[in-house]
Amino acid sequence: MEFEEMKTVVARNPFAVLIGMELLEAADGYARARIRLKPQLMNVYGGMHGGCAFALADTLAGIAAATYGDHVTTLDASINYMRPVAGTQYLYCEAEVQRSGNKISVVCTKLTDDHAKLLIQGSFTYYHLDFAE
Secondary structure, three states: OOHHHHHHHHHHHHHHHHOOOEEEEEEOOOEEEEEOOOHHEEOOOOOHHHHHHHHHHHHHHHHHHHOOOOEHHHHHOOOOOOOOOOOOEEEEEEEEEEEEEEOOOEEEEEEEEEOOEEEEEEEEEEOOOOOOO
């Protein structure tokens, strides 16, 4: 799917809209997005809530997996929170497909701050849906 098609997908996703996800790039097997830190997304320590960062990574990794034209759903996910998401205006996420098979895709994510400092890494496995089944 092309970038404009993927932007439409994000705009139709109520949760992505709620967290303020902005798709910046999309190409075969790759996607890049960001969300602005705002009070509604923060935890009690003043950083972004880990669940919000996870949601950005999972949503964007799914978009990267779907760039090949299939609908996908998450089978498995693993995320490593290495640094707090604080002291930055945006949280950026890059998702890159490591392998896209007939039924399964594996996608890695990197989440960074405004200065490209690595904060969080993730690995996601997606199942390719076949609505004809």
